[in-house]
Amino acid sequence: MSLIGRSINLALALLICLSVAGTAGATLYYQESVEELDAENSQLRHENEQLREDLQSTERDLQRTRQRLQDLNESLSTTRSDVSQVSENLQETEGQLESTQDELSSTRQSLRDAQERVDELEGEVQTLESRNSQLRSEVADLETTNEDLRQERDELQADVEDLNDEVSQLESEVTTLEDQLQRRNDRIQQLERENDRLRSDLAAVCSEVEDPPPECN
Template structure:
């Protein structure tokens, strides 16, 4: 009978050793998985912070671009007003020129004086025309810059939308990782409970795996 008892005890010890080895292996695999998930979670946090920084900078750039666009619009309106005033002055000058030419035909006594006035008027016309051309060139340049800024604004808005979409995706990934961590923690609890049950079932000396259980 004692020989049979010893055989049974040895078999039970061997079974417990196998169960303990499997539990230790599962625990090490769980620890490795948790470490890997922690590293991935930290990387996601760093990426999320970087994306938030880029989003803030993009929004600042967009605000600056909008201010510059408003300033250009104001400058364009002032330029258009100046062009209108120049056109009015030109019309007034042309009217005075017609009057001068009529006076020239009606009186030859003041021919010299009239010619001088005519030359002066023509110089003024040339100056006004040159100024008008310059203002038109400025207007065209401002309109080109306005179109460029509008395109930049659209690009910034598109980049902003893309960054917000990436942030949403990262937040979803973080939630999924949190759920996976919860599941693994529940599995650890079950493995610890199984280890406690196995150690409690051992009679006599317990293996080192049961220390502290």
């Protein structure tokens, strides 16, 4: 009986140990699961915040893209207007091009005429160059003659300066003589007036005398 009792006690003890071990394992498993769930929840919150930031960034990009699209539409409208204007300018330019081509044809004909004239002028140039050489020789001779004339002019200029000095001296003498002549003329006029006065006085005296002397006649 005691052997059976001990066997039962051992079985109960073993069962209790197994129960405790199972409970501890379940508790440990639950704690690990909770920790994993917390970690996953934290990761999900982080990812959610990141997704919100990405969404806001995407919305900003979308807004900028819409604004860019609006600007492009406006630019496209302006470009279409510019294209229309350019088309008109192109038509006008084509008309000008045709006119320019006509002028070019006329200019080419003028160029041919000018070339013929150039050929004629080249012959004249050769003649003129020959004449130019001849004239250069004449110029050299004239320069030599001119140098001789300059020397002669310098000599004559020196003579002229000497003559000018003599003329200045003679003019001074003439001025002195004219002053003397003027003084003498003044003296003569004074004497003539005095003579007239004396004649008048003599005539008055003679008219009062009955038998005037010969001086009165």
